[in-house]
Amino acid sequence: MELGLSLGDSSRPLLGFMEKPREASNQLGLGFNTTLSIGPIITRQKDQQHEQEEYEEEETKPKSNNNNINTRRTRDPNDLSSKPNNNNNPVLHQLDLLPQLSFPWHPPSENGSFSSELGGSSRGLDVNAQPPPAEDEAEEAAALSSSPNSAASSFQMDLCIYNNRGGSFYKRDSEGEAYDQRASSRASDEDENNGGDASNTRKKLRLSKEQSAFLEESFKEHNTLNPKQKLALAKQLNLRPRQVEVWFQNRRARTKLKQTEVDCEYLKRCCETLTEENRRLHKELQELRALKTSNPFYMQLPATTLTMCPSCERVATNSTSTSSSPSATINANTGAIKTSNNNNDSPSKAIGFPFGKPRFHPFVHTSQQPHQHQSPAS
DNA sequence: AAATCCGTGATGGTTACGTCA
């Protein structure tokens, strides 16, 4: 069975700053060919064969209600615009050290361990732990669906690290590497089942570096997951689908937060720039008014020195001023100033008419050269 | 060793949307 996943609407760039060349992403499925063995290898128990069957059944059976996972919602378009660039990607450098993994939505590499998706005979991951009992049967059926022991399993991943207060399910050594690996959520479930003291304390899962890096890469591929992708990813990482889902949710939220901070900073700078420009123009206006007061014949000044349209009160530094020269439109009644500058990056242009629209006046401004005035009298 | 900060996994509520009766 091919894992040809429809990724939904790719047109919406959620995270523009993350956009990267698409072609690079296709390399992702290639590189993880290293066998990694961290910690004890705990082979999956036999009853998981049953779970696998459940899972595959879950995969193939039509869902009762809405199984059109790609079209049903518009709110979860898989963002294909977030594209990885392996060339300068530190995470990928990390991932070079990772076991052979490929994203489920990538075609498997030739010798890839993820040789086929959900029903494939070989897996990218030798499962070290038994996932927890179900809290949601359907989900758990999927969660438990990590492949049964496969001779083709190519590596063991540093998996769930979980610290069970009572009995130290998971610990990290001084370098943060997991050395006691079991299913993370199982611990919590056991706690729940035991109804022990720990039942009220939330257990904190820490994903391994490899899991995080892989999720990170997946996120760069698609910052949302459809259910198939979620399941496949969960399976590969030996996490529950819910955990993958939550990870993506949190990742999206925190990326958005970061972007918001960046945007805020940018707007702040824009505001400062505009404020400064406004101050400068006000000052210029005052100077012009002072000049007008002190010299009522200012209109007779050489045109090369100062011109001002008596109607629109637009001031230019000389009469031959063209549209390439910056100028200011001043409303003498309100003191409103509108700058005119050919530079498209001008903040005043970007924000339109912050001080109100220009007044209508009988002077004819040509559209392309607004300062070439034609007097009605002439 | 205790306090604090920070990153992050997890949870519950809300909202939007699709399907079905």
Add this chain to the structure above:
DNA sequence: GTTGACGTAACCATCACGGAT
């Protein structure tokens, strides 16, 4: 064709754990 119930998934605010300082 419209409407309400229901399921699903995303988003959001928040909590809480645990490592770092």
